[in-house]
Each structure stands twice: as structure tokens, then as C-alpha cells.
Amino acid sequence: MTDTQLNAYAHLLVNYCVSLRAGERLFVNSTTLAAPLVAAIQREVLKAGGHLEYSLAVEGQSEAFREYGSVEQFAYVPTLYRKGLEEFEAYLSISAPFDLRQPPAAPDLQEARRNALQPVMKSYFERTADRRLKRSLCVFPCPALAAEADMTLEEYTAFVAQATKIDQADPQAAWLEVRQRQQAVVDHLNACSEFRYVNDRTDITFTTRGRTWINSDGQTNMPSGEVYTSPEEDSVNGTIYFDYPAIRDGQTVQGVTLWVKDGEIQRWHAESGQEVLDETFAIAGTRRFGEVAVGTNYTIDRFSKNILFDEKIGGTVHMAIGQSYAQAGGKNESSVHWDLIADMKNGGRIVADGKEIYRNGHFIQELWP
Incomplete structure (x- = not known):
């Protein structure tokens, strides 16, 4: 990234995404690859009168x-990570991996980590629900992410700049425009x-009584561009096919079909990666949905194998198994929140209270002029 892009990105993350105020503490979790961005964030935090602490993983750590x-070591939750999520006012998770294709740890080690993190993640979801913890997930362009997206690093950096709008003269104003446009959809x-x-x-149905659709306008994810909620847990019925690849713990699953009755996923099939589905659905809480959503970011113009971007692709919908969003009124609990994406650009429709509101990847003009 150029210095101009770094400064624009840092300014957006600190002043818009987490809206840091004087005296507030920001915890940043990333790797040493993102050090240039962290340095730019430090300057913005100081200008805002806040305090920055960070944890940067080194190459070879995983x-x-x-x-x-050991199991005991996998079950240890780092002190700063725990305090950052449970006590600080703001949190940035910056994805900048060294390698995305490392084999997963042994199942007993993964289970130990999941169990140890469960109370921390419960606190995290509760605190982000009412904005006691202002958080944003984002990426720093690096070779591993670029390779995963089948791009050069230069191409990937331009892709990130376009999706986050830091290539525009006033990124914050651009995201405020997104907020305004999506609000009409959310209200409906x-x-x-x-x-x-x-x-x-x-062909899948669900209800949202007592739930709230949320306008994702860049303040919790960067980039953003989606509207989402948590469905009533027992209300989901039907069949859904997810044609975009889904990645979990570095393993790719393709062509997922789920069969659902009264909220419970009763059968599942993958064209490849069936064993990953089988392992996932053995985890508590994963056989119900925690999220339903519609992607609205039409500047994300290709699949990048990064869910932070891919779930926002304009012309798609996604549903997440597992953990619900408390801020949307969801009640399902799980150590997993896994988004699966379906293309709606060729004949896809969304019907709300019996009326068609979306066709071929776009909301009707009255909602999205």
C-alpha cells in the first residue's frame, strides 16, 4: 500500500469504523505483516486522544x-486478547496471514481452543451487540491473501482499496452514502x-418476528455492504444450495446443499469437502442458523476466497450456521459462525410477506433507486 492509502485506511478505521474517542482503548490483533498499517493507526489513535495496544503474531507461530x-497450551487464552475483548472500548482484527494453507491442528487441540474461547466469545458478542465494544474486521493486503484470490499483490491491493473506498477522495462520506441507501431497504x-x-x-423460508434487520455500513466490517438479521431459530424450512466455495480452518468445501425442517439442519451434502461438513455439524449449535443476509456491495466484483469480502458481493445472499447476533435478537449459541453464500444473479428472488422485493441480484427500484 502507498503512504496515501495507508493513511486513508487508518483514518477510516479509527475515526469511522470504531469512532474512537479521547480516553478510549483500542486493541488491534494482527500479524507483523500489517505493521505499516498499525503504525498509521497509532498516529490516528494519538490524534484522537486514545490509547493503542496490539498483538502481532510472528511468522512460524502457528x-x-x-x-x-499441548491441550493445556491450546486452552490458554492470551491475557491481552481476553482483556481487549472483555474490557476495552474498541477492537480491530486485521487479517494479514503468512500462510492460508497450513494443515489444521489435531481435533483434540482444536476442541480445547474452542472450549477455552467460548466464554470470551460470548462476552465479545454481548459487548458488540450494544456497542460497548466497537469493533471492525478488516484485511491488510499481503502475498497469502493475494495468492488465495488468484491476484498479484498489486491487483489485490487495488481490489481492497476499491472495496473499502479508500481509493475515493472522502472514504467516510462514501460509506455514509452507503448507510443512507441501505437504510431504505432495512426499514422495509x-x-x-x-x-x-x-x-x-x-427454496427456503424463515421468519423474523422479534428480530431486527441491521444496516451493515462499514462500522463493524471493512469492507461492508450488506443487510442482515438472525432468523427465528425454529422457523427455517426448505432447501438451500450454496454455489460459492466455503472455507473453514483452511479447508475448502464446495457445492453445499442443506435440508432444513423447523429450524434444524437435518441433512447436508457437499460436492467436495463432505468430511468438513460432517465435523462442523458435530459441534454444538451448528445445526441451526444464526444469520440470514443479502450482499449489496457491487464494487466487490470478484470472488476472493475471503468471507469478509465474498459475503458482501452484490447479487448474493448468505446464511450462517451457528452463533446468532444478539443485536438482531438472535438466541442461538455456538462456538461457530460460518457464512455460506448463494448466487442470486440468474433468476434469484426474495419474497417478503408474499411480495417480491428482489430479483436477479437486485432489490426492486423502489427500495434501491
Whole structure:
């Protein structure tokens, strides 16, 4: 990234995404690859009168844990990470991996980590729900992310700049425009209660009584561009096919079909990666949905194998198994929140309270002029 891009990105993250105020503490979690961005964030934090603490993983750390770590060590939650999520006012998670294709740790080690993190993540979801913890997830362009997206580092940096709008003269103003446009959609969705997603391989229904659709305008994810909620847990019925690849713990699953009755996922099939699905659905809380959403960011113009970007692609919908969003009124609990994406650009429709509101990847003009 150029100095201009770094400064614009840092300014957006600190002043818009987490809206840091004087005296507030910001915890940043990333790797040493993101050090240039962290340095730029430090300047913005100081200008805002806040305090920055950070944890930067070093190359080889994951491999060392996988080779030498014990169950007890995998179950240890780092002190700063715990305090940052449970006590600080703001949190930035900056993805900048050294390698995305390392094999996963042994199942007992993964389970130990999941169990140890569960109370921390419960606090995290509760605190982000009412903005006691202002958080944003983002990326720093690096070779591993670029390679995963089948781009050069230069191409990937331009892709990130476009998606986050830091290539524009006033990124914050651009995201405020997104907020305004999406609010019309959210207002309509919140006036409805029965929904149906349908295309040539999907026909699934759910209800949202007592739930709130949320306008994701860049303050919790960067980039953003989606509207989402948590469905009533027992209300989901039908079949859905996810045609975009799904990645979990570095493993790719393709062509996922789920069969659902009264909120419970009763059967599942993957064209490849079936064992990953089987392992995932053995985890508590994963056989119900925690999220339903519609992607609205039409500047994300390609699939990048990064869910932070891919779930926002304009013309798609996604549903997440596992953990619900408390701020949306969801009640399902799980150590997993896994987003799965379906294309709606070729004949896809969304019906709300019996009326079509979306076709071929776009909301009707009255909602999205």
C-alpha cells in the first residue's frame, strides 16, 4: 500500500469504523505483516486522544503451536486478547496471514481452543451487540491473501482499496452514502416478517418476528455492504444450495446443499469437502442458523476466497450456521459462525410477506433507486 492509502485506511478505521474517542482503548490483533498499517493507526489513535495496544503474531507461530503445543497450551487464552475483548472500548482484527494453507491442528487441540474461547466469545458478542465494544474486521493486503484470490499483490491491493473506498477522495462520506441507501431497504425489511429465498436450486423460508434487520455500513466490517438479521431459530424450512466455495480452518468445501425442517439442519451434502461438513455439524449449535443476509456491495466484483469480502458481493445472499447476533435478537449459541453464500444473479428472488422485493441480484427500484 502507498503512504496515501495507508493513511486513508487508518483514518477510516479509527475515526469511522470504531469512532474512537479521547480516553478510549483500542486493541488491534494482527500479524507483523500489517505493521505499516498499525503504525498509521497509532498516529490516528494519538490524534484522537486514545490509547493503542496490539498483538502481532510472528511468522512460524502457528506451525510451532501445531507441532509442539499441548491441550493445556491450546486452552490458554492470551491475557491481552481476553482483556481487549472483555474490557476495552474498541477492537480491530486485521487479517494479514503468512500462510492460508497450513494443515489444521489435531481435533483434540482444536476442541480445547474452542472450549477455552467460548466464554470470551460470548462476552465479545454481548459487548458488540450494544456497542460497548466497537469493533471492525478488516484485511491488510499481503502475498497469502493475494495468492488465495488468484491476484498479484498489486491487483489485490487495488481490489481492497476499491472495496473499502479508500481509493475515493472522502472514504467516510462514501460509506455514509452507503448507510443512507441501505437504510431504505432495512426499514422495509423490518416492516416484514415472512421471507423466502428462491432460485433454481434453492427454496427456503424463515421468519423474523422479534428480530431486527441491521444496516451493515462499514462500522463493524471493512469492507461492508450488506443487510442482515438472525432468523427465528425454529422457523427455517426448505432447501438451500450454496454455489460459492466455503472455507473453514483452511479447508475448502464446495457445492453445499442443506435440508432444513423447523429450524434444524437435518441433512447436508457437499460436492467436495463432505468430511468438513460432517465435523462442523458435530459441534454444538451448528445445526441451526444464526444469520440470514443479502450482499449489496457491487464494487466487490470478484470472488476472493475471503468471507469478509465474498459475503458482501452484490447479487448474493448468505446464511450462517451457528452463533446468532444478539443485536438482531438472535438466541442461538455456538462456538461457530460460518457464512455460506448463494448466487442470486440468474433468476434469484426474495419474497417478503408474499411480495417480491428482489430479483436477479437486485432489490426492486423502489427500495434501491
